[in-house]
Amino acid sequence: MPKIALPAALIALAALSACDSTAPVPAPSDEATGSSDASSSPIETGSPSPSPTPSSPATPPAGTNFPAAMQGRWGLTAADCTARPGDTRTLLTIGAKDIRFYESVATIRTVKESSATRLRATLAYEGEGMQWNRDALLEVRPAANQLVMEEFGSDAVPGARTYARCK
Structure with missing residues (x-):
């Protein structure tokens, strides 16, 4: 895919996924943004939580109870x-x-x-x-x-x- 068409494709994909609140919005790739600098990536803290599958809700963290x-x-x-x-x-x-x-x-x-x-x-x-x-x-x-x-x-x-x- 040409480099010019890739950003347009990402915008179209993001617009389509906005209609479905459960669909993840893809992050732009380094190729699409023209950047390969790791410092521009978002910083995540803590351990990643598993993504819920369509057939089961997200599992609460251990020890998380209703009072x-x-x-x-x-x-x-x-x-x-x-x-x-x-x-x-x-x-x-x-x-x-x-x-x-x-x-x-x-x-x-x-x-x-x-x-x-x-x-x-x-x-x-x-x-x-x-x-x-x-x-x-x-x-x-x-x-x-x-x-x-x-x-x-x-x-x-x-x-x-x-x-x-x-x-």
């Missing part, structure tokens, strides 16, 4: 807690390693802040054949038996949702 105070069943309405399994779309169950929703599961991808009653993290979701990541804040209000969950991003449900602990 014990968050674990359990939580409903947006009182009826969520007494409904038969599969009859409610607003019940969630938090285990040590994941949150189970009606048709999706979320695991912790990266932790930004954590305490016994609060977690700010990027969650890796999988459900209905799709995968996505979302920044989320979960906070337990023990005195009220409540869990407040708020997700951030252009495609997130706006505002915080308050769940009551199921008995």
Whole structure:
């Protein structure tokens, strides 16, 4: 491929992959940029994490759990807690390693802040054949038996949702 066509091909590939948020955008090669200087490459810190495969969500780092105070069943309405399994779309169950929703599961991808009653993290979701990541804040209000969950991003449900602990 001629050197002039290569940058145009990379731009076209990047534009096409922008439509698919799961597709990686290729980094320009040294040939395309005309540079072979290693110092212009991005610097990565820490060990690289494995890329998720289309059939499995990203595996959270070892020791990354939801705080014990968050674990359990939580409903947006009182009826969520007494409904038969599969009859409610607003019940969630938090285990040590994941949150189970009606048709999706979320695991912790990266932790930004954590305490016994609060977690700010990027969650890796999988459900209905799709995968996505979302920044989320979960906070337990023990005195009220409540869990407040708020997700951030252009495609997130706006505002915080308050769940009551199921008995």
